[in-house]
Each structure stands twice: as structure tokens, then as C-alpha cells.
Amino acid sequence: MKVSTQWLKDFVKLTPPLERIAERLTMAGLEVKKVEKIDDLKDTIFEVEVTTNRPDWLSHIGVGREIAAVENLSLNIPDIQLPSNRAMPAGWKLSLKEAEGCPYYTGVYIEGIEGVQTPPFMKERLMACGLRSISLLVDITNYVLLETGQPLHAFDADLLKGKEIQIRRAKVEENFTAINGSAIILKQQDLVIADGEKTIALAGVMGGLDTEVNERTRNIILESAYFHPRWVRQTSLRYGLTSESSYRFERGVDPEGVDYGRERALDLIKQYAKPRFISGVLKAGQRPTVSKSRIHLSLAQIESCLGMTLKSHQVASSLTRLGLDVKKDSQDKWNVKIPSFRSDLSRPIDLIEEVARIYGYDQIPETLPAREALHASENPRLKVQEKTRAFFTGNGFSETVTFSLISEQGLDAQEDLNQAVSIINPQHQELCWMRPVMAPSLLTVIRKNDHLGARRIAIYEIANLYAVPKGANHPCEEKTLGLAVCGTWREKSWLDAQREITFHDLKGMITAYLNVLGIEPISYVPARKSFLKDSMAEQVLIDGGKIGFLGEINEKIRNLWDLDRPVFVAELSLERIFKFVRWIRPVKELPRYPAIERDFSITVRETCKSGDIESEIWSHGQGLICRVELFDLFRGGRVPKGCKNLAYRVTYQSPERTLISEEIQELHMGIAEKIVNKFQATFQDGKS
Amino acid sequence: MISTVKEIEREAQEKLGQIQSAEDLEGFRVLYLGRKGKLQALMMQIKTLEGEGKKEFGREVNQLKKFLEESVQNLKGRFEGQSGEKESFDETLPGIIPSVGTLHPINETILEIIKVFEKLGFEIVDGPEIETEFHNFTALNIPLDHPSRDSFDTFYTAGKQLLRSQTSTVQIRIMQDRKPPLRLIAPGRVYRPDTVDASHSFMFHQIEGLMVDDKTTFSDLKGVLHLFFREFFGKETKIRFRPHFFPFTEPSVEVDIRWGKKGWLEILGAGMVDPNVFDAVGYDSKKVQGFAFGLGVERIAMLRHGIPDIRLFYENDLRFLRQFR
Structure with a gap:
């Protein structure tokens, strides 16, 4: 979000340099990503990143409040006089039919608008915040949104059918066209604002095209409401419609801001739009209250969480600076009243974070926990992986990391994919399988390096393979060693002749590897795999149980990967090998007699x-x-x-x-x- | 025939007595044992013979060969160190270099990181990549209908599971399974449907850390992480702790590292485990407390080795991988 520092000055004193303030905000958790001077507007912009727990920061007053807290300054928010003497609009009424989705709705009828010029200061501030000036009324609603955080909406009253504003669920398959032109067929789960005939706005998300205000608009209904975050979010997600309003409502706006924002807008309307008549407020529902308005907090709680001692007054001052009402219960115990704009605070731990933030994370000491040793046995599965890496790295294999998501290229629907796990929302259309075998990924690495001219390619990877076993619900993951070799086994040198890699080089490597883990005897029997040559494929058995296979990639698959040279691959289940590893082996007596x-x-x-x-x-x-x-x-x-x-x-x-x-x-x-x-x-x- | 062999032997014995230098010896070797030497001529003759005669002649020739080879070998020692035109020692001849394999930089980084934490008494654990909604979101205090969910875009399987979007799932699994005290490190793959570019990938690696007992504090979190960064990046490493928001920790913190001209770079997220997380796994949140952190392995490896593009990790170009010997 872009924040105008000129605008902030309405609410709090900014002691230059501005970079210093930006730094303080960042270190208090309101990260200022960029400080940008805009000469044309004589303004400096803070580009802030507001975390989802702090919707109150999504306004200039909110940011101003944080600056006041970290700088220990006072915050000046203009008081708004709630009207008492405005006449109610003749004939207009509200009917609130969905109180969960909209706990509180207010509207004002405004008649006879004459002014249409947006004042320059407002244009400039909107522009500084990245908004284009559209028309006076729209500009005012945007201005109030950016200033107070309360989204508002203005309907052209002359374009409404009847004088009843309904807040209700959408009717089944009701049609609606939003201001941005999207035509939507609504669902009953959507909360809408409707006139006597049809929907005129998706509550909290976007107004309708039909009742949008324009230059000819003279009479309006100004809406200010509290919509339930979940309702707004669901509708917004359902139609992929987002707006400055939905962004704030789904995070939760300040319930008190409904009246404040509306009256702030009416002030501006009175001043610049010069209407003939502003009505009294039509209201429906109740302003929601903060879920837990008082939190009990003790110094001991804070100290045990942060690991430091604090003075009582430091705690009280940190919280007070944030605009919380801190009352002392007893020695080092407080009860804290939570204002309406801080619905994120509901537990003692939330207040502890606030104390830490304002006190400064950098002021909290660093300690090293002295603890008794825990049972620290090495994870044997990881130990097998470590030994595996050491063996293959030491024998000239390079480790790879390839994606677990693969396409079905080269895989047999029956043999390979029949128990495989598929992804329903892949990022890349074809990468929709959690790999049931490693070979395709390794072939892709072989191809890349082969095409780059590598003469010797020997790679390995340790990663999971995935499958849903028959009858099972949750997929299984099996840690697997994949091996692939291609090209020269030994380069020509001034001592040796060159030799190409063969099936038996890989087989010998596997035997040696298993021996290193103390596993023997190992046996090999013929195997069949959709991607291997029939005459060049073997199962690897330990104690009669299959632990994997090795073989030569067949012609068809090699062509699919555009490879000319023979490629040999192997896959061994570390999960199965693990059970046969002999970690501690008794030493055999050395032979005493010659062989x-x-x-x-x-x-x-x-x-x-x-x-x-x-x-x-x-x-x-x-x-x-x-x-x-x-x-x-x-x-x-x-x-x-x-x-x-x-x-x-x-x-x-x-x-x-x-x-x-x-x-x-x-x-x-x-x-x-x-x-x-x-x-x-x-x-x-x-x-x- | 046999007499020819005897004759050559006698002649050779005579010549042996006259050898004075390495050159003489080399001359002798060429004369008798060279490719066109006298012994080779005799060898050729063997082939022309048949039966008993062949056997006997062969034996004689072999004896002669043995005698000549031994004699040359014996004399060789005597002239060692003498300069001459013999086979000279070339110290610039290259050794025969064996094929050396490499660890992938991601795993190299993971192993280095967990080594530091192992020294601090953390245990390395593992967890599934295909997870449930509960472990990936609910238990981590990330409600379905909250915008905090937006930063965790997720892959879903046809069987209604999901691919974990962070390794924090492992802390949930272990806490469900065991009682405190716990000190864990869980490295692994995580998945988010991000558009792939120089700094994003839909699959990447994280390391999750968790320390829970009855007295672990925020200051311990700061101390442990600072120690880790100094061990890993060097004693001069400067880091800062900046408040942030994560649904599963409170207070939450982001750690930035000072990186030369690039200034402060965000490198790790952490915080005190949120009481809601303890509630979700059945711990008494009034009696246990602790910290958790999560770091992106690719990011750290990229910083450490100056790797400009995250895609290099998954392309597995050997010219890239072989730089990590």
C-alpha cells in the first residue's frame, strides 16, 4: 500500500528525516519497502507491506497511529460530530435480512448535488497513493477509504427502483453486472445489496454498473457498513473479484469506523459537492463489538515468554502508546481494554507481542538455552542416506535434485501410473503426477547434459516416490535412490584407453554399494519394466525380497528423450534397503595360511x-x-x-x-x- | 636350435660384464629385449616348430628371457640417478584424475545447516510431503477463510490431500506423537503453485526448526538463531530481528541478514509457537512454550554461492553441479 507522508502530517508530527521514520516502522513490523520522493506532488510515499493481521494499518490514520506509538507522539484525529438534527429521508427504508453477513448497515440520502470538481489536494493525495481521480463523489469515497480504512459506496438514487434498500442473500441464478463490467450469475451464498427489483451491489466487494454514479448524478445513497470478513472473502474468491473494499472487509474493518467514515465523507460532500439536503442516518443492525474487550496481563507472563526482565512502567507505556486503555489490577498486573480497531488482540500473548514490538525486538537480549541433553541417537534412515551419498559421490556420481512432479511422458498407464498420485491443480498443465518412478526425471537430466556435450554422465538422486496402494486412502512415500549412467565410464588418457559404460558397470556399482551397507548376498533375477529393454533388466533382491531394479532404457523411450547413446538406470528403495543394513559387523579373523x-x-x-x-x-x-x-x-x-x-x-x-x-x-x-x-x-x- | 639359444646367452653374459652406464644398459636392453631384439627373433621361431621340439625350445627361450630381464632389472638400480638419454622423469605429466562426484548444492546446504543444529542438540526428523488439510493449515492456525491463507497457495491431489506448502507440518506430526521437551530440525521439499522465475519455483526446500519445553523464551530464539548465522555465514555476520506476522507463531519475527551492497535481506521467519498450535496438538499451552523457525534452503544457497537463478538448481547442468566439489 502507498502512504502519502503529506497526508500523514494531518494526524501526526513527522520529524525528519523520513527514512528514519520508515526504518522505525519497519522495525516495529510495519515494513516500509520503499521510500519514494515525488517532486511533482511535493510528497514522499512510503510503500508499506501490511501483514494480514493488521487491517487497521490499511489507512493513513492507522499508519499515523503506529508512527505516534513508535515515536511516542500524540495522534490527532479530527473529531466528527454525529448528527442529531438531520431529517430522515422521506420514504426510504432499509431492510436487513442477513444479519450474520452484515451486522451493521447505514445509509444516507443526499439530494441536489451541485459541485463536481474534485479539489486539487484530494486529487494529488489520491494520485500519490496510486489512484486516478474519477469524479468528485467517487474520489471522496476513495479518499475516505484511504484516510480512515472504511470502504464506502455511493449509489445513484435516481437509478434505484423503489426506495427500499435490502441487504439479503442473492436469489438463485440472479444476474449482476459489476462496475468493472464483469457479468456474474450469483449464488445464494452471496450477500448482496438490492433495491426493490434486483441486486445493486455485491456487498463489500463491488457495486453494480446500473446504479453507478456519474457526472449527471444529483441524488445519491451513501452506504457505510460492516460486512462479515468471511462472507466478503468467499464472494470475492468465488468470482475472482477484488477491490480496495473487499481487501479491507475480508481482513476486518473497524466497527467504529462505519460511523466515523460515513460522517467524514459527509463533511467532504457538504464542502465540495454542495448538496441541497443530507438526510439523517438510516441504520440497521448493531455495531459489532470486539470479541474480547478486556485482556488480563501480568509482568510474569511477559517475562517468561520474552526471557527478560522489564519494568512495570515500560509495559504500561508500550501498550498505552498503541492506543490501548491500560488499567492496573494490582502490582505488575493489568487489565487492558482493546479498542475497536484492534480486533487482532484477544489473548495475553497478543499483548506480549505488542510490548515486545514497541519495546524493540533489538532490545531483547540473546540467550543460549542450557538444557539437559536429549536422547540424541542419529536417525538411522538419514544415516543410510548419508552413506549412500558418500558412496556415490565418492564413485564419481553427481547428485541431482529434480521435480517430484512429472508429466506422463514415457510412462505406461497400466504399469506405471495405475497407483500414481495425480495433482488436480498443476502449475504446469503437463506436470500433474507425483512421480511413481524416477527414470523420467533422470532421463531429462541425461538429455540436457548429453545435448550439452557431456561425455560421461553419472547421476544419482535420493527422493520420494509416491503411490496410493490398493485399498489405501493416503498415499505412501518411499525414499528411493535413483541412478542413471550414460557415455564413457573411463576417459581416454595417456595411460588408459577409453571405455564406454555398460550394464555391468552399474550392476557392479550397486553390488559394491549394498556391500558397503553390510548387505550380502544380493541376487539378481530378470525383470520387466515398461521403459527398459527386456533383455537388459534385472530385479535386485536381498534375502529374496525385491528392493529395486536396474536396466537399459529401451529404444522407444530413448527416442522419446532424443538420446542416441545407451542409458542405464536403476532404482533402489532406501526404505527396503534400510531393513537389511548391518551397522555393526563382527570382524572376521584374518587368514593365517596362504591361499x-x-x-x-x-x-x-x-x-x-x-x-x-x-x-x-x-x-x-x-x-x-x-x-x-x-x-x-x-x-x-x-x-x-x-x-x-x-x-x-x-x-x-x-x-x-x-x-x-x-x-x-x-x-x-x-x-x-x-x-x-x-x-x-x-x-x-x-x-x- | 637349442645351441643358438645357448650361444646368445653366452654372448649376453659377456656383454653384461662390459656395461658401464645407463646408456650401455639401454643399448643392451634394446639389443636383446627390444621389439626387434634377439629374444623376439627366437620367439618367432617357436611358432615354426611342432611337437616335443617346440616345447623344449620354448622352455629354453623362456629361461633366456627370464635371465635377460632379471639382469637388466638388477643393473638398473646401479645406474639410477645418472643423467642420460634414458626415459626421463617428466614431473609435468598429469596424474590420471578419477571421476569425482558432487553433492547437489541444495543438499550440501541442508547438510551444513543441520550440522550446526545437531551440535546444538537438535534432532533431525522427516515427514510426509503429501499431507492433510489439518497438518498443513488447521493445526498451524491458518483458517480456511482468512486472507493469511493467500500466501500459501497449495497443490491438491485427486484424493483430496495436498502437497505441504511448508515444512511446519512436521512439527505438528512430531508434537502429536511425542511429549516435550523437543528440539527438532526437519528439512524437506515443499510445494506452492508459484509461477517459475529467477527466484520462484513451484517446488523448493525448507528447513523447519522447533524447540519446545517449559521454559524456552524469545531471547533463546534470538540467541540460537544468531549463533546459527554466525556459525554458517561467519563471525562478522550481521542480522536483525524484525516483527512480522505468521499465523503459527506469536510473537513472530523475520530475520534479515546484512548482505554487502544489497543491504538487509530477509532470510528466515520465526517466532514463539502460537498457543493455538499447542492446543491443536493436545499440549497444554499454559505449561509448554517454545520457538519455531523456517528457512528457505534455495535462498541461503543462492546467497552463499552467488547463484543468480533458482532454476539452475533443478536443471542439473553438470557444468553447474561440478562446481560444488
């Missing part, structure tokens, strides 16, 4: 699984095998079509004795023979 390594190489059919061969090797080891590694896989050359050559290195070691070479040679050859028989293999290595 013996022996290799063998066999050619088997393609359908033969290396994992099966490995288990078979283990099973014949008589407890002497400590390690089995596949160290070569070869196809082509002299290896027949449909076959592959596998080379294993078996490490033998005994915890009890030094193994004898001949003994191991025999065992090893025996195992090799058994493997060859079992898998119908040959010893031919096919290479040379």
Missing part, C-alpha cells in the same frame, strides 16, 4: 548361466574355497556359435593349515571336470 589360486576356462552354451556355474563350483569346494571370480568372458574366435567361453579363478584357502599344491590341483581339476560334465561344457578355450 592358492587356480584358473580354468570352459566353453558352454549361451543359455548356461554363469551364476549357476559359480554356485556349482562353491558346492564342490569341500569348504576350502574362499573366492570364485569370473575373470574372462569370450565369444567368437574359435568358440562355436551359440557358445561362450568363461574363465574362472578359484581361490583356495584353509583356516587350519597350509594347503598342499598337489592336493589343491587335484581338487581343482576334479571341480573343473564336474562342471564340464554338469554343464555339457568343453575345456577348449577357443582363443589362440
